[in-house]
Amino acid sequence: MKRIAFLVAVVATVAGVAAFKAPASSPAGDEAAPIYGVTIPPGYRDWSLISVAQLKTDKIDQLRAQVGNEIAIKAYKEGTLPFPDGSIIVAMHWTRVPSEFNNKVLDPAFPGAQSFVVGAPVNIQVMVKDSKKYAATGGWGFGDFKDGKPSSEAVHKACFACHEPAKDHDFVFTHYAP
Amino acid sequence: MKRIAFLVAVVATVAGVAAFKAPASSPAGDEAAPIYGVTIPPGYRDWSLISVAQLKTDKIDQLRAQVGNEIAIKAYKEGTLPFPDGSIIVAMHWTRVPSEFNNKVLDPAFPGAQSFVVGAPVNIQVMVKDSKKYAATGGWGFGDFKDGKPSSEAVHKACFACHEPAKDHDFVFTHYAP
Numbered sequence: 001m002k003r004i005a006f007l008v009a010v011v012a013t014v015a016g017v018a019a020f021k022a023p024a025s026s027p028a029g030d031e032a033a034p035i036y037g038v039t040i041p042p043g044y045r046d047w048s049l050i051s052v053a054q055l056k057t058d059k060i061d062q063l064r065a066q067v068g069n070e071i072a073i074k075a076y077k078e079g080t081l082p083f084p085d086g087s088i089i090v091a092m093h094w095t096r097v098p099s100e101f102n103n104k105v106l107d108p109a110f111p112g113a114q115s116f117v118v119g120a121p122v123n124i125q126v127m128v129k130d131s132k133k134y135a136a137t138g139g140w141g142f143g144d145f146k147d148g149k150p151s152s153e154a155v156h157k158a159c160f161a162c163h164e165p166a167k168d169h170d171f172v173f174t175h176y177a178p
Numbered sequence: 179m180k181r182i183a184f185l186v187a188v189v190a191t192v193a194g195v196a197a198f199k200a201p202a203s204s205p206a207g208d209e210a211a212p213i214y215g216v217t218i219p220p221g222y223r224d225w226s227l228i229s230v231a232q233l234k235t236d237k238i239d240q241l242r243a244q245v246g247n248e249i250a251i252k253a254y255k256e257g258t259l260p261f262p263d264g265s266i267i268v269a270m271h272w273t274r275v276p277s278e279f280n281n282k283v284l285d286p287a288f289p290g291a292q293s294f295v296v297g298a299p300v301n302i303q304v305m306v307k308d309s310k311k312y313a314a315t316g317g318w319g320f321g322d323f324k325d326g327k328p329s330s331e332a333v334h335k336a337c338f339a340c341h342e343p344a345k346d347h348d349f350v351f352t353h354y355a356p
Binding site: 045046047048049051052053054055056057058059060063064065067073092094096099101102104105106109110111112113114115116117118120121158162165166173174175177178 | 223224225226227229230231232233234235236237238241242243245251270272274277279280282283284287288289290291292293294295296298299336340343344351352353355356
């Protein structure tokens, strides 16, 4: 009986460990995204802030932040265009959710206040500048990742066409938050 | 005539330099805010992202980001409460404005898309953890700055009372974005 109880405990522990949810944000992964071969840059979650944004469509209700590596941030601060090779920009997208807690706190001073915070991560999008490797697409490689895994080839086929209208800002939509 | 022209040129240059607008974001300033004596921490604009948020009231329509110094970020990642002494959190607030440019780009794929970006900076708010110095207010000192200058004493009188309901999260409203 003791042996059976022990085995049950071992199995339960293994099952518990296996069920442990990986961190929701996309850890640096090795798997390269289609077409451009972009990978998730290590440590991006700690990079400096470029700006924040909100997007609402019939399918999307998100709060967003864009961060950049040192080369990208330096270029933004100095107004350098095009971005130098080695620039990397990561856009993080989360669902936008009301904060009932905040609303209750704010209500006395601000009746009807609507406070929104981030819910779950949706995806991250990475732009990597390499003017030789990505010459055909304005010098940029694009990667879209959900839960640490690259999205489909179909998703990646759309990236550059959408960014093309931003060619006067080196194909980057986001401006540096003052 | 040459001397007059030279003097005019000098005066014009001096006037031009004097009229140069300081960066809109609050640079590190020496002037301490009332009550708590908090100053703007140098380099905060480059600190790692904690999260992003949106707030709407009858007076406020903002996009917001919170960043933290290394001690604060480490505490967030490890789930450490209370935040250790030396933790500093800075909340940056901007007006929220529609991006007509982005909306035009998005419209074919996402009809009626509403994209919002940051407009002008409104204020920054700083929380500094020092459990001895600020024992009377949960260990936190509060500072509110507009355009690099501390806000009034009246503004600072309100800080802790508003944060008190968040005492189960060490008086901090913002959670770490996953």
